Amino acid sequence: MFDIDRWNEIWNALAKNKVRSLLTAFGVFWGIFMLIVMAGAGKGLQNGVSEGIAKFAANSAFFWSQQTSEPYKGFKRGRYWHMDSEDLQYLKDHVPEIEYITPKNFTGRFGNSSNVIRGRKNGSFNVKGDYPDYIKIDPSTVLKGRWINDLDIRDKRKVCVIGEKVFDSMFDVNENPVGQYLKISGVYYQVVGLIRAETKINVNGRTEESISLPFTTMLQTYNMGNQVHFLAITAKSGVPVSVVEDKVKEFIKKRHSIAPTDLQALNSVNIEKEFQQMSGLFLGIQILTWIVGIGTLMAGVIGVSNIMLVIIKERTKEIGVQRAIGATPRVIIGQIMLESVVLTTVAGYIGLSMGVGLLELVNRIIESAPAQGGDRAFFAHPEVSLTVAVSALCVLVIAGLFAGMIPASRAIQIKPIEALREE
Amino acid sequence: MIQISNLHKSYAMGSNSLHVLKGLNLEIEEGEFVSIMGSSGSGKSTLLNILGILDDYDRGTYYLGGKLIQGLNETKAAMTRNEMIGFIFQSFNLISFKNAMENVALPLYYQKVSRKKRNQIALEYLDRLGLKEWAGHLPSELSGGQKQRVAIARALISKPQIILADEPTGALDSATSFEVMDILKDINNQGKTVIIVTHEHDIAAMTKKIIRLKDGVIEEVIKNGDLQLFKERILTE
Ligand SMILES: Nc1ncnc2c1ncn2[C@@H]1O[C@H](COP(=O)(O)OP(=O)(O)OP(=O)(O)O)[C@@H](O)[C@H]1O
Ligand SMILES: [Mg+2]
Numbered sequence: 001m002f003d004i005d006r007w008n009e010i011w012n013a014l015a016k017n018k019v020r021s022l023l024t025a026f027g028v029f030w031g032i033f034m035l036i037v038m039a040g041a042g043k044g045l046q047n048g049v050s051e052g053i054a055k056f057a058a059n060s061a062f063f064w065s066q067q068t069s070e071p072y073k074g075f076k077r078g079r080y081w082h083m084d085s086e087d088l089q090y091l092k093d094h095v096p097e098i099e100y101i102t103p104k105n106f107t108g109r110f111g112n113s114s115n116v117i118r119g120r121k122n123g124s125f126n127v128k129g130d131y132p133d134y135i136k137i138d139p140s141t142v143l144k145g146r147w148i149n150d151l152d153i154r155d156k157r158k159v160c161v162i163g164e165k166v167f168d169s170m171f172d173v174n175e176n177p178v179g180q181y182l183k184i185s186g187v188y189y190q191v192v193g194l195i196r197a198e199t200k201i202n203v204n205g206r207t208e209e210s211i212s213l214p215f216t217t218m219l220q221t222y223n224m225g226n227q228v229h230f231l232a233i234t235a236k237s238g239v240p241v242s243v244v245e246d247k248v249k250e251f252i253k254k255r256h257s258i259a260p261t262d263l264q265a266l267n268s269v270n271i272e273k274e275f276q277q278m279s280g281l282f283l284g285i286q287i288l289t290w291i292v293g294i295g296t297l298m299a300g301v302i303g304v305s306n307i308m309l310v311i312i313k314e315r316t317k318e319i320g321v322q323r324a325i326g327a328t329p330r331v332i333i334g335q336i337m338l339e340s341v342v343l344t345t346v347a348g349y350i351g352l353s354m355g356v357g358l359l360e361l362v363n364r365i366i367e368s369a370p371a372q373g374g375d376r377a378f379f380a381h382p383e384v385s386l387t388v389a390v391s392a393l394c395v396l397v398i399a400g401l402f403a404g405m406i407p408a409s410r411a412i413q414i415k416p417i418e419a420l421r422e423e
Numbered sequence: 424m425i426q427i428s429n430l431h432k433s434y435a436m437g438s439n440s441l442h443v444l445k446g447l448n449l450e451i452e453e454g455e456f457v458s459i460m461g462s463s464g465s466g467k468s469t470l471l472n473i474l475g476i477l478d479d480y481d482r483g484t485y486y487l488g489g490k491l492i493q494g495l496n497e498t499k500a501a502m503t504r505n506e507m508i509g510f511i512f513q514s515f516n517l518i519s520f521k522n523a524m525e526n527v528a529l530p531l532y533y534q535k536v537s538r539k540k541r542n543q544i545a546l547e548y549l550d551r552l553g554l555k556e557w558a559g560h561l562p563s564e565l566s567g568g569q570k571q572r573v574a575i576a577r578a579l580i581s582k583p584q585i586i587l588a589d590e591p592t593g594a595l596d597s598a599t600s601f602e603v604m605d606i607l608k609d610i611n612n613q614g615k616t617v618i619i620v621t622h623e624h625d626i627a628a629m630t631k632k633i634i635r636l637k638d639g640v641i642e643e644v645i646k647n648g649d650l651q652l653f654k655e656r657i658l659t660e
C-alpha cells in the first residue's frame with residue numbers, strides 16, 4: 001500500500017494520457033462540486049428561512065376573524081364579526097393548555113395619507129395595539145428604551161414603541177427617540193422604545209414600519225369597544241399547538257354563533273404545522289440534491305471506469321509481463337482498484353474543497369452585506385455539515401471501487417500468455 | 424527437474440481446433456542447458472509456455488521439481504512462476520516507466536521484499552552483468568543487448584531453478600547474441616537449468632542438448648557428444 005513503486009505505477013498510468021485523465025477526473029470533480037454546492041445552497045435556504053421564523057415560538061398559533069361563509073342559527077352568510085375581550089377571558093378560563101394569550105388590534109393605514117406627525121416630519125405607518133406578552137410569542141429586540149409593560153396597559157398610558165423605519169423618517173440619525181413625542185391620528189404619544197423584529201413574518205405590516213400602542217390605550221382612543229382583531233397564543237410545553245388551536249376555534253365559533261363547519265370565518269396559522277411543512281420541503285430539497293448530485297457523480301464514475309478500461313487495454317502487455325514474473329491476480333486487482341480510487345478521490349476531494357470554498361465565499365459576501373432588519377434575504381450560512389462531506393468522501397471511495405471493478409476483472413481475465421503474445 | 428509424458432495441447436480456432444502438441448514426452452534433468460528447435464509453427468513457444476505455467480495443457484502430465492503442474496489457479500501459478508522460474512523474452516518486456524534497477528527488482532516486489540532491500544539486490548545483479556552504471560536508466564535509453572541483460576538480471580533475481588527463454592537472441596545482432604549466450608552459459612554453469620527456444624543453429628549449438636520438434640512430438644534429441652555432428656550437418660544443409 002505504501003510502497004512508492006505502487007504510486008509510481010499509478011502516476012505513470014495516469015500521466016501517460018494526461019488529457020483523458022483530466023477530463024475524466026473533471027467528471028468526478030464536477031459531480032461532487034455540484035453535490036456540495038447544491039447541498040450547501042439547500043442548507044442556506046433552510047437556514048435563512050428557519051432563522052426567519054425560528055424565533056417565533058414554535059408552539060404558537062394565531063387567529064383572526066373574517067366574514068362568515070355559511071348561514072347559521074338564523075344568521076346569513078357573509079356576516080362581519082369580531083372576537084372580543086370576553087372571548088379572551090373565556091379562553092383563559094377554559095383552555096388550560098394555553099401558556100400565553102395576547103390580543104392585538106390594528107388601525108387601517110389609509111392609503112398614503114400620513115397619520116403620524118412630529119414637528120415638520122410626517123409619515124404613514126401601521127398602528128397596532130399590543131400586550132406585554134406579545135414579544136414572548138413573536139420576539140423583537142429592544143434597541144432603545146423598553147417594550148410595552150403592564151402599567152401602560154393598566155393606566156392606558158399614551159405611550160408607543162416604534163420600529164426602525166419609523167425612527168428613520170421621524171427622527172434625526174443621532175437623536176434618541178425615547179422620551180420624544182409623536183402625534184398619531186391627532187393624539188400625542190410618548191415614545192418609550194425602539195424595536196427590531198427578530199422574525200421575518202409580518203402581522204399586518206412590517207414591524208419596522210409599525211408603531212405599537214398599549215392595547216387598552218388603542219381600544220379607548222380608537223373607540224374599538226372590546227373588539228379583538230387578532231389573537232396570538234402559545235401552548236404549554238408538551239401540548240401540541242394543534243390541540244389548542246382546535247379547542248380555541250371550537251369555543252370561539254360557539255360563542256359567536258358560527259357554523260362549526262365554517263372554515264373561513266375564523267382563520268388561523270399554526271407555526272408548528274408551518275415548521276413541519278417546511279421541514280418536509282427541505283427534506284425534499286435534500287433528497288433532490290443527493291439524487292442529482294449522485295447522478296452527476298455516477299456519470300463521472302462511469303467515465304473513470306471507462307478510462308481505466310482503456311488504460312488496461314494499453315497496458316495489457318505490461319500486465320502480462322507482471323503476471324509472468326509473479327504478480328498474483330490480487331496484486332493486479334489491488335493495483336487497478338487503487339488507481340481508480342485515487343483518481344476519483346483526488347478529483348472528488350478537489351471538487352469537495354472548491355465546493356466548500358465557494359460556499360464559504362458566498363457566506364462571506366452575505367455576511368458582509370449590510371444587515372437591514374427585515375430586508376435580509378431568506379438565505380443564510382450556506383454550508384455543508386461534516387456528515388455530508390464525510391459521506392460524500394465515502395461515496396467517492398465506494399464509487400472509485402465500483403469504477404475499478406470492471407477494469408480489474410477485465411485485467412485478470414487476460415491470460416498472461418495472451419498478453420505476452422508478440423503481435 | 425522436468426518430466427512430461429503424453430502431453431497434448433490444441434488451440435480452439437472457431438469451430439475446429441488446431442492440435443499443436445500430440446503426445447509429447449520429455450525429460451530434463453536439473454542443471455541441463457537445453458535448446459528447443461523446430462520449424463516455425465511447430466509448437467516451440469507452446470511447449471515453453473506450458474513449461475513456464477503461462478498456459479495449461481489438455482492431456483498428459485507435467486511434473487516440475489517433482490510437483491504435478493495441473494489446473495493450478497492463477498494465484499498458485501503466479502507464485503510458482505515467481506519462485507521457480509525466470510523468464511527471458513525475445514522482446515525483453517521491460518516495464519517502460521521503470522528504470523533498470525526497478526525492473527530487475529520487480530519479482531522481489533511481488534515477494535513483498537522491502538524497497539530498499541530489493542533495490543540493493545537488484546544493483547548486485549546488475550553489477551554482475553556489468554550494468555551497474557545503467558541502473559538509473561529507463562529501458563528506452565538502453566541498447567538491445569543491455570535490455571536483454573537487464574531482463575536476464577530480472578529473471579535471476581528471485582533465484583529460480585529454471586530459466587526459460589523464448590528466442591532470447593531473436594532481436595539481437597550476432598555479436599550481442601553470443602554475449603547473451605555466454606551469460607546464459609555462466610548461469611547454467613552455476614547449476615541452473617536453462618531452456619531456450621531458438622531457430623538459429625549456431626545459438627542452439629552453444630547449448631548442451633538440442634530438442635527438435637516436428638508435428639507435435641519430439642523428432643530428435645541431440646546430446647552433448649553429438650553436437651559436433653550436428654554442427655557439421657547444419658553446415659551441409
Ligand atoms: N493462442 C493461440 N490460438 C490459436 N492458435 C495458436 C495460438 N498460439 C499458437 N497457435 C498456433 O499453434 C501453432 C504453434 O504455435 P507456436 O507459437 O508454439 O509455434 P512456434 O514453434 O513457437 O513458431 P515460431 O518459430 O514461429 O515462433 C501455430 O500454428 C500457431 O499458429
Ligand atoms: Mg515461437
